[in-house]
Amino acid sequence: MRKTKLTRRQFAVRTAAASATALVAPFVHTARAAGKLSLMFWDHWVPGANGASTELINEWAAKEKVEVAIDYVTSQGSKNLLTIAAEAQARSGHDIVAMPTWWPQDQARNLEPVDDVMEALIAQNGAVNDTVKYLGRADNHWIAVPATIGSQIKGPCSRIDLMKQHAGIDIQAMYPAGSPPKAENWTTDTYLRAAEACHKAGFAFGIGLGQTSDSVDTAGAFFQSFGAELVNAKGDLTVKTDAVKQALDYSKRVAAFYPPDAPAWDDASNNKWLVSGRGALIMNPPSAWAVAKRDAPQVAEQCWTHGFPAGPKGRVAPFLPYFWGVWNFSKNKAAAKSLLVHLSQPAAVEKLVVASGGYDLPSFANLTTLKVWAEEGPPKGTLYHYPNPHNHQTLSIAAAPAPPKIAFQIYTQAIQTKMIVRHLQGEPMDKTLAWAEGEVEGFLRT
Amino acid sequence: MVDAVIRRSEIAVPARRRSGLRRAMQRKSTVAFLMALPLILLIGLFVVYPALYSVHLATLNKSMERFVGLDNFFFLFKRETFWMVVQQSCIFAITAVIFKAIIGFIVAHFVHNVPAKGQRKWRGMLLVPWVIPPAMSTLAWLWLFDPSYSAFNWVLALFGVGPVPWTGDAYWARFSVILVNVWIGAPFFMIMYLAALKSVPEQLYEAAAIDGANWWQRIWYVTLPMMRNIIAITALFSLIVTFANFDIVRILTAGGPIDRTHVFATWAFWLGIQGGDIPLGASVSLFMVPILAIAAIFILRDISKRGNEA
Numbered sequence: 001m002r003k004t005k006l007t008r009r010q011f012a013v014r015t016a017a018a019s020a021t022a023l024v025a026p027f028v029h030t031a032r033a034a035g036k037l038s039l040m041f042w043d044h045w046v047p048g049a050n051g052a053s054t055e056l057i058n059e060w061a062a063k064e065k066v067e068v069a070i071d072y073v074t075s076q077g078s079k080n081l082l083t084i085a086a087e088a089q090a091r092s093g094h095d096i097v098a099m100p101t102w103w104p105q106d107q108a109r110n111l112e113p114v115d116d117v118m119e120a121l122i123a124q125n126g127a128v129n130d131t132v133k134y135l136g137r138a139d140n141h142w143i144a145v146p147a148t149i150g151s152q153i154k155g156p157c158s159r160i161d162l163m164k165q166h167a168g169i170d171i172q173a174m175y176p177a178g179s180p181p182k183a184e185n186w187t188t189d190t191y192l193r194a195a196e197a198c199h200k201a202g203f204a205f206g207i208g209l210g211q212t213s214d215s216v217d218t219a220g221a222f223f224q225s226f227g228a229e230l231v232n233a234k235g236d237l238t239v240k241t242d243a244v245k246q247a248l249d250y251s252k253r254v255a256a257f258y259p260p261d262a263p264a265w266d267d268a269s270n271n272k273w274l275v276s277g278r279g280a281l282i283m284n285p286p287s288a289w290a291v292a293k294r295d296a297p298q299v300a301e302q303c304w305t306h307g308f309p310a311g312p313k314g315r316v317a318p319f320l321p322y323f324w325g326v327w328n329f330s331k332n333k334a335a336a337k338s339l340l341v342h343l344s345q346p347a348a349v350e351k352l353v354v355a356s357g358g359y360d361l362p363s364f365a366n367l368t369t370l371k372v373w374a375e376e377g378p379p380k381g382t383l384y385h386y387p388n389p390h391n392h393q394t395l396s397i398a399a400a401p402a403p404p405k406i407a408f409q410i411y412t413q414a415i416q417t418k419m420i421v422r423h424l425q426g427e428p429m430d431k432t433l434a435w436a437e438g439e440v441e442g443f444l445r446t
Numbered sequence: 447m448v449d450a451v452i453r454r455s456e457i458a459v460p461a462r463r464r465s466g467l468r469r470a471m472q473r474k475s476t477v478a479f480l481m482a483l484p485l486i487l488l489i490g491l492f493v494v495y496p497a498l499y500s501v502h503l504a505t506l507n508k509s510m511e512r513f514v515g516l517d518n519f520f521f522l523f524k525r526e527t528f529w530m531v532v533q534q535s536c537i538f539a540i541t542a543v544i545f546k547a548i549i550g551f552i553v554a555h556f557v558h559n560v561p562a563k564g565q566r567k568w569r570g571m572l573l574v575p576w577v578i579p580p581a582m583s584t585l586a587w588l589w590l591f592d593p594s595y596s597a598f599n600w601v602l603a604l605f606g607v608g609p610v611p612w613t614g615d616a617y618w619a620r621f622s623v624i625l626v627n628v629w630i631g632a633p634f635f636m637i638m639y640l641a642a643l644k645s646v647p648e649q650l651y652e653a654a655a656i657d658g659a660n661w662w663q664r665i666w667y668v669t670l671p672m673m674r675n676i677i678a679i680t681a682l683f684s685l686i687v688t689f690a691n692f693d694i695v696r697i698l699t700a701g702g703p704i705d706r707t708h709v710f711a712t713w714a715f716w717l718g719i720q721g722g723d724i725p726l727g728a729s730v731s732l733f734m735v736p737i738l739a740i741a742a743i744f745i746l747r748d749i750s751k752r753g754n755e756a
Contacts, residue, residue: 211702259594
């Protein structure tokens with residue numbers, strides 16, 4: 001009897017290929033055997049983006065003979081969160097739900113593991129970054145698939161003219177379109193000096209210090225670039241550490257150059273700030289630029305999306321992946337998984353990204369260099385560095401690496417921005433740290 | 447004979463039952479109960495059941511997997527933010543109710559003194575803030591208070607007054623949410639007080655005038671005593687609604703800056719829905735019950751005492 005010897009690498013490749021084939025292959029062989037599938041997707045703010053996903057889903061449904069119902073639920077007024085919470089309580093509702101960043105972790109016990117889907121997609125599309133793993137895995141299982149729709153990096157979007165004129169920074173030279181960044185000098189110190197200069201010139205950086213995600217993401221990225229963790233990966237309280245003190249001190253100094261009403265800002269405020277021409281920099285995905293393209297073209301043609309400034313412990317940018325989860329009470333899990341694979345095929349991903357004007361980001365490494373980001377404009381190449389094509393910054397999320405259930409509370413309660421505002425408004429650092437420690441201690445309960 | 451008696455009694459029992467049912471149906475209380483039954487069922491379904499369910503939720507741990515009794519409440523008692531929310535809810539509700547009552551009382555007097563011909567127009571116009579859905583009118587206020595593009599600040603700037611951080615500073619933000627609540631709620635007080643004013647017998651004012659009472663004395667010794675019950679009931683009703691307010695704070699400040707405008711409902715939503723800690727959110731929202739129950743007991747007891755005195 002002949003024995004075939006299989007190397008470990010060959011075995012891994014063949015297993016992944018077999019899984020991919022099994023998942024991508026039509027899973028239904030008889031008409032109408034596939035049943036029904038209901039989806040709750042995020043209602044995209046970009047006109048036409050929902051149309052692209054509907055087309056892809058209908059295309060799959062026709063091929064697989066599945067009756068599909070799609071509900072696009074807005075995130076305005078947290079309607080999507082209410083729907084998720086209600087369905088989890090009722091253990092009834094859609095089969096697939098689009099979940100923002102932390103929600104797969106929150107609903108982990110109600111989600112169907114999707115290891116088979118993710119292993120196949122990673123084999124096909126390349127690896128996912130650590131933030132996707134941190135948010136999308138629980139108890140050594142994939143609990144959700146990173147969705148292209150809604151995933152975003154909230155890096156800086158700068159005004160080319162204002163930064164050059166008032167801060168002496170040539171953003172396009174630092175982040176040239178089509179080439180790797182030359183951003184060694186783009187550090188937290190440079191950022192601080194630029195913030196001060198632009199503030200003096202009457203074009204303050206539009207950074208919020210409120211309780212919504214844009215503010216929290218920026219504060220979190222700065223904390224991480226100083227190595228500041230409120231709770232470490234093991235779940236220990238680390239509020240009163242030198243790194244946190246340094247990050248808080250820096251954040252307070254730079255916040256003095258933000259608009260005075262920044263503590264009241266929400267996720268729309270920074271967009272308005274840029275579009276109205278009042279600011280030289282905001283931290284946002286290209287939504288503000290897209291609005292400017294429509295409402296203030298003279299502003300849009302001066303916008304350039306680029307990387308985060310590097311701190312003493314590295315260059316960290318906020319990455320907020322959206323996920324697609326399958327409820328474990330879904331009655332058609334096989335069909336749900338098949339659809340998720342279909343939506344993550346390279347051609348489907350490209351279609352979704354193009355429909356969103358480059359806003360949506362796939363999480364898989366091989367899909368971050370699509371043509372759309374290099375070609376979008378004006379100015380041409382403005383989005384080239386948006387998907388982090390040269391991996392020159394670490395993609396992370398505020399409050400990581402704390403255990404996700406604790407980090408979710410730190411993030412939602414905006415502990416880092418509240419610390420900055422408290423300290424900015426004159427509270428001594430020790431008192432601010434004591435307050436934060438008390439709050440975070442409360443999040444450790446199970 | 448015996449057989450006949452038995453047969454008669456067999457016939458008499460259903461007849462008695464029928465007449466008893468007829469009598470019950472003829473009673474006003476039975477008819478009233480039946481007419482109210484649909485509402486009672488709706489209240490049971492949409493008020494009592496969710497209330498009991500929230501009590502159940504409040505006794506679960508964060509992941510909702512095990513019973514923890516009152517641990518969520520004990521946990522809240524140790525939180526600085528919780529006590530801040532208690533304080534803010536009280537400040538918000540009490541201040542807003544006082545101002546709504548004062549403004550409603552004054553405006554009701556003005557409207558009462560408007561000649562009957564034009565009074566309906568005034569009543570209609572003054573009720574507008576109350577009849578617009580608060581979520582919509584608060585959005586308009588949000589634009590007026592917008593952190594960077596406030597219309598009020600634009601007007602103030604014309605007079606050389608610096609920009610006011612309407613929602614950016616803790617005290618101004620509290621002022622703003624109370625102002626909007628007063629704007630929305632004062633017409634309710636106005637219409638209730640106006641109805642009460644109209645029911646005060648004119649002879650009492652005439653008698654007071656003959657006794658030489660001035661304007662203030664007429665208000666103090668005639669109007670206010672005659673309106674006491676309606677003032678108490680209106681205040682109680684408004685206190686409950688204001689305490690449980692959600693939309694104004696949610697839309698205007700979302701509880702910020704640094705949690706300084708959160709009230710029970712908004713903080714409960716923030717913890718429970720946005721933060722994914724439903725048991726803790728339920729515990730916060732239930733905390734309103736004892737506070738409001740105590741207020742209700744005191745006010746209703748006072749009303750019934752005065753009713754008995756009368």
